Amino acid sequence: MFLSVFDVFKIGIGPSSSHTMGPMSAANRFLALLLSNEWPRPTGAHVAALRVSLHGSLAFTGIGHGTGRAVILGLMGEVPQSVDPDRMDAIIETVERAGQVTPPGHPAYQFQPKTDLIFDKKQPLPGHANGMSFSALDRDGRLLVKRIYYSIGGGFVVTDTELEAMRSAKTASSDARVPFPFSTAKAMLEMSRGSGLTIAQMKRANEETKMSTAELDEGLDGIWNAMTSCIDRGLKVDGIMPGGLKVRRRARAIHDKLNEEWRSNRLNPLLANDWLSVYAMAVNEENAGGGRVVTAPTNGAAGVIPATIRYYLHFHEDASREDVHNFLLTAAAVGGIIKHNASISGAEVGCQGEVGSAAAMAAAGLAAVMGGSPEQIENAAEIALEHHLGMTCDPVAGLVQVPCIERNALGAVKAVTAASLALKGDGTHFVPLDACIETMRQTGNDMSEKYKETSTGGLAVNVVEC
Numbered sequence: 001m002f003l004s005v006f007d008v009f010k011i012g013i014g015p016s017s018s019h020t021m022g023p024m025s026a027a028n029r030f031l032a033l034l035l036s037n038e039w040p041r042p043t044g045a046h047v048a049a050l051r052v053s054l055h056g057s058l059a060f061t062g063i064g065h066g067t068g069r070a071v072i073l074g075l076m077g078e079v080p081q082s083v084d085p086d087r088m089d090a091i092i093e094t095v096e097r098a099g100q101v102t103p104p105g106h107p108a109y110q111f112q113p114k115t116d117l118i119f120d121k122k123q124p125l126p127g128h129a130n131g132m133s134f135s136a137l138d139r140d141g142r143l144l145v146k147r148i149y150y151s152i153g154g155g156f157v158v159t160d161t162e163l164e165a166m167r168s169a170k171t172a173s174s175d176a177r178v179p180f181p182f183s184t185a186k187a188m189l190e191m192s193r194g195s196g197l198t199i200a201q202m203k204r205a206n207e208e209t210k211m212s213t214a215e216l217d218e219g220l221d222g223i224w225n226a227m228t229s230c231i232d233r234g235l236k237v238d239g240i241m242p243g244g245l246k247v248r249r250r251a252r253a254i255h256d257k258l259n260e261e262w263r264s265n266r267l268n269p270l271l272a273n274d275w276l277s278v279y280a281m282a283v284n285e286e287n288a289g290g291g292r293v294v295t296a297p298t299n300g301a302a303g304v305i306p307a308t309i310r311y312y313l314h315f316h317e318d319a320s321r322e323d324v325h326n327f328l329l330t331a332a333a334v335g336g337i338i339k340h341n342a343s344i345s346g347a348e349v350g351c352q353g354e355v356g357s358a359a360a361m362a363a364a365g366l367a368a369v370m371g372g373s374p375e376q377i378e379n380a381a382e383i384a385l386e387h388h389l390g391m392t393c394d395p396v397a398g399l400v401q402v403p404c405i406e407r408n409a410l411g412a413v414k415a416v417t418a419a420s421l422a423l424k425g426d427g428t429h430f431v432p433l434d435a436c437i438e439t440m441r442q443t444g445n446d447m448s449e450k451y452k453e454t455s456t457g458g459l460a461v462n463v464v465e466c
């Protein structure tokens, strides 16, 4: 199993990796298919119109997550990495006015979002809770080609056949194309003992089979720059977040108070918690506003890891660029194991898979840069994940705001506590990380669909929207 650090941490836009970035990428994949020869094109047939239907969780919470907007932008050829958040409204208005999409390199296709983009809450698709169906028709309305895509969390998108292949590959042997093909925490620790390398060094060796050292380091700098810029933007902006819940941004006001305390040397016994929380909230408020964020491992959970790194840099004067790289590599190693053996998708296993996974990754990264042994790092990840087990996904009004923003703050606090506890021990502990991940998978399987990003249970039905 090899999941690159750049697959785990992807620069994109908010508010959701599975419900915004994934659908935008799926639209791009469908456009690429239309230009390819990978479908039986009847002689003389030309694509004249497109239709899209969204299913399962995408249908239930897609409006709050901006899924429809993401599909329209994707059909205009925009991609999550480079779409300009300030231009998105204008692009969507153009499509709605013209009743067509005009992606670069393609002819214009008829596409009227009001009628050609369907939120189908009745019929889920069989492979995954986040299903999408894209169809291309000729000018007489005859179906030419249709593809099913699934957004499986963290911005990853697969076709139905790819999903099948992925599921059967889980039982096949590990990826032998990298020097350290660990797919479980147990294997990771054994390889570390056998090689004498840290988790970050093994992950680096795996990544460097695909790119040079300089490219890897530049890419890691790019991830951290995007994360820390997101924090900085979130700390500057005030006001009400979009979507209709009228939730006010709080990070800026909290940050102002913390700075005042910092300057006046006033004793604050909650100092670490406050800084962790404000950094995490800044990211998730930016995410809720549709700004540029990094999946870590998802958008909904995007605040935990940046907050923990920024906290580490804030309170450790000798912290270095290398520490940030090692943090990200270690966190990605743990995230890859979780994704491979369970899920990072709220629509599949609830919020334990999003904020729980992020906290486990952050705890591992922090334990690593604070000098933890591989066993202590595994212990830190396990503690953080264990204490998110069973956590449901129930966003109010389908928006990634309540409980998501505060949940990231708490996820970061738990991550730091988990790392601290693990570093006080010698790495031996009762529950192996692999057992905890398997428990998360089973708990997710047993969880009612109400609590898997459908906004039909939990807080989503018990909080009155104003």
Ligand code: SF4
Pocket (backbone or CB within 6 Å): 300, 301, 345, 346, 347, 350, 351, 352, 354, 355, 392, 393, 394, 395, 400, 401, 403, 404, 407, 453
């Ligand atoms: S409750 Fe958790 S899993 Fe659900 S949308 Fe919010 S952050 Fe994501």
